[in-house]
Amino acid sequence: MGTNKQNEFLGTEQDALRQEEKEEKWQKEYGEKLPYVVEQMNLLLANGSRDALMILKSMFLPGELFDNYKHKDVFAGMYIVMCIWEKENERGTEPTILQRKRTVDELIDYLFQLKMILYRLDFEVEAEETSKEFALFIQRHHTSMETLEIMITTSVMRPLSLSLKLEALFDNIGLKENEIFMLQLIERYWKGNYRIQRKLNSYGMMSLKQLNDLPKQNMEVFIELQELMWKFLYKETGSDKEIAYYLKQHRVEDVLWRFLLELDGVKEIEYYLLIVNALLEERVFDKAVLVMEFIIEKKPEYEPAAQLLEGIKKSIRVE
Numbered sequence: 001m002g003t004n005k006q007n008e009f010l011g012t013e014q015d016a017l018r019q020e021e022k023e024e025k026w027q028k029e030y031g032e033k034l035p036y037v038v039e040q041m042n043l044l045l046a047n048g049s050r051d052a053l054m055i056l057k058s059m060f061l062p063g064e065l066f067d068n069y070k071h072k073d074v075f076a077g078m079y080i081v082m083c084i085w086e087k088e089n090e091r092g093t094e095p096t097i098l099q100r101k102r103t104v105d106e107l108i109d110y111l112f113q114l115k116m117i118l119y120r121l122d123f124e125v126e127a128e129e130t131s132k133e134f135a136l137f138i139q140r141h142h143t144s145m146e147t148l149e150i151m152i153t154t155s156v157m158r159p160l161s162l163s164l165k166l167e168a169l170f171d172n173i174g175l176k177e178n179e180i181f182m183l184q185l186i187e188r189y190w191k192g193n194y195r196i197q198r199k200l201n202s203y204g205m206m207s208l209k210q211l212n213d214l215p216k217q218n219m220e221v222f223i224e225l226q227e228l229m230w231k232f233l234y235k236e237t238g239s240d241k242e243i244a245y246y247l248k249q250h251r252v253e254d255v256l257w258r259f260l261l262e263l264d265g266v267k268e269i270e271y272y273l274l275i276v277n278a279l280l281e282e283r284v285f286d287k288a289v290l291v292m293e294f295i296i297e298k299k300p301e302y303e304p305a306a307q308l309l310e311g312i313k314k315s316i317r318v319e
Contacts, residue, residue, distance in 0.1 A: 030068045037065070038074060041104050053098060057082055077108040080154055087146040100142055110141060115155055121169070122162040131169055145181040153189070160190055160236055167196075180205065192264055193230045195223045218256050225252065229260055232275070233267065244278035247287050257287055258294065266298045276308075285316045 037059075044056040060066055060075075060082045069075040081097060088096040101107045117137055120130040137143070148166065152159045163186050170179035183200050186193060200206045225246055232239035247257070261272070272295050279288040292309040295302060 026068075034069065034072065034074070037069065038104050041078065045098065045102050045104070045107075048098070048102070053085070056098075057086070074104065074108060077111055078104060080111060080150060081107050083154070084144070084147050084150045087150060088144055091146060093144045093146055095142060097144065097147060111151070111155075113137070114141075114143065114147070114151060118151060118156055118162060121165055122156060122158050131172075134169070135173055145178060149181075149185055152185070158236075160186075160231065160234055163189075190230070190234050192233070194226050198223070218253060221250060221252055222256060222260070225250075225256075226260060226263065229263075233271065240274050240278040241281075243275060244282040244284055247279065247284050248282045252287070254286075254290060257290055261291065261294050262298070269295065269299050269302050272299075276312075280312070280315075285312060288312055289316070 041056060041059070044052045060079050066075070066079075070079065084097045088094075097107070101110055114137065117130065117134050120126065121134055124130075138148075152163055152166075156162050163182060167179060167182040167186065170176075170182060180200075180203055183196055183203075184205065186196050187200060187206070197206060197208055201208045225243070228239055228243045228246055232243060246252075272291050276288045276291050279285070279291065289309065289312055292305055292312060295305045296309065299305065
């Protein structure tokens with residue numbers, strides 16, 4: 001069936017009937033066996049020996065068993081559990097998740113509770129109370145940092161945003177090892193945040209590159225604004241508007257703004273155009289002009305830039 005015809009077919013009554021037939025076939029061939037499969041997992045967890053846990057691990061490797069059950073919640077949840085266990089083993093973390101919880105239900109419930117707390121942390125639902133709940137939860141359940149890493153990278157809506165919140169939370173409650181782990185995780189997955197690199201440097205974890213052209217008297221402004229631009233580079237929702245608002249509220253020298261625009265290399269044209277759009281919405285015309293001039297210099301192949309720049313200058317004259 002061609003792509004267009006497939007798209008037309010999706011969502012139709014025929015498609016619904018086909019999906020229903022497919023589910024009925026799965027239930028007959030595999031669904032009835034799922035309780036038995038879960039029982040096997042529980043027996044292996046109860047055994048707890050290295051050999052038993054390696055057999056459990058094999059159930060989540062590509063193959064007939066995994067392929068036929070991976071779309072079921074219990075299998076998807078246990079797959080995440082096994083990813084956590086593997087990473088804990090690699091790093092020698094004890095007790096592992098499989099030593100802390102000994103049944104499938106316990107493991108799935110534990111991850112669900114953690115996921116809900118992480119969601120509330122990220123979206124700042126009753127932020128103070130949720131922060132306290134999180135700190136007590138990870139202490140009570142001996143939650144490893146590997147567990148948090150896997151949850152962040154597989155199961156949350158805004159991994160970068162949440163990682164920054166966890167880094168700040170661990171700093172605030174004095175869990176230095178956890179804080180350092182989060183700093184390293186952020187640098188590993190989302191390189192280039194100078195504030196993060198500076199903190200790691202202060203802990204002796206990495207050396208900083210020299211920023212020779214950075215005006216030293218503007219260090220605080222540089223760090224705050226560079227983090228916003230770093231978040232925007234990694235497509236953090238709303239960070240372009242945060243940049244524009246910051247520039248509206250703070251006195252930022254043109255030389256520093258220009259320095260930030262080309263820090264770590266020239267970006268794609270869309271990066272700069274979205275910043276310009278956010279700046280125009282906040283009526284920060286002078287900084288928008290500088291971005292357009294930067295585009296004309298560094299991206300001469302983008303022909304509309306000169307016309308856009310003239311339009312911005314006309315808006316300024318009208319103002």
